Amino acid sequence: MKFLGALGLMGALVSASSAGELLRPRINLGTGNVKTISGDRGGYVIDYAIRALKMRRSGTFVRFNGSCDSACTLYLSMPKSKVCITQNASFGFHLPYGVSARGNQVAANFMMKNYPGWVRGWIAKRGGLKSSIAKMTYADASRFLPTCPSEQRGMTVASLSPTRLRGG
Template sequence: MTISKFSLTLTAVALSLSAFNANAVPRTGNEHVIRYDRGGYVIDYAIDMLKMEKSRRLVKFAGRCDSACTIYLGLNKAQTCITTAAKFGFHLPFGSDRRGNQVAASFMMKKYPKWVHKWLEASGGLSAKLKVMPYSYASQYIKPCEGRTNMTQQASF
């Protein structure tokens, strides 16, 4: 069995993310606004997610967040907010070898909260076709951005 470099790297990032205690890190940084993010390599988004967890940056979903971008839905609820323009596009990972794509899909599914799993199951599961989660569903689980300030200002040490 051949394990790709991508699979090993993604596994290492997954272990780092699962072992990381975000509560031990002080809240700093600015907001990260997502308006039209078509996604990209899962490994890049996994690394960005780790950085965001460490910095406690507020992530504002203010538009399209597709593909690997949806990994940010796995951030702490206090670290995210949503506007009415937000929607989320899901599909099976592609672009690596078969094993790498399986590892990427498994990693992302582990990061998603239960409410995302519920929506995906009700929508027929992940497939090659893009499935779009509307604001009306996601807003039941993500707080609205109106009146939110960055995480530094919300800190109460």
């Protein structure tokens, strides 16, 4: 029961803390903390929810440079202004498992609630979360997330436009 309550509380915190950030779509690597994600197979949903919340609050920038699967995909709840992807990035989505039938459903609901709309849409087009992994490649994700500046010729952080960051 503690698990379910913790997920509910995290949902409220993640949703409330991200609302303001979503209104400011600017990329700023600056001198702040940058976390590179590569080869992350996931783990407990609650652990990743807490990490994402801490990274959001500390202003950490997330650079996806490889696979980010399972609970790792909760990092996609970060504001677009705080993430970028390289051509190596991919995301694997599946139904949570391991706690209990009820706990797994609560975890799945939490994840879907905290994913941005474009992720929920992508998952819905594939029939929802399933026990098998659905892999989102760079080609799909780059329609919605900015490519990391080092991956673009002649592109600097300052030259990323708000339109590009919105996926337009």
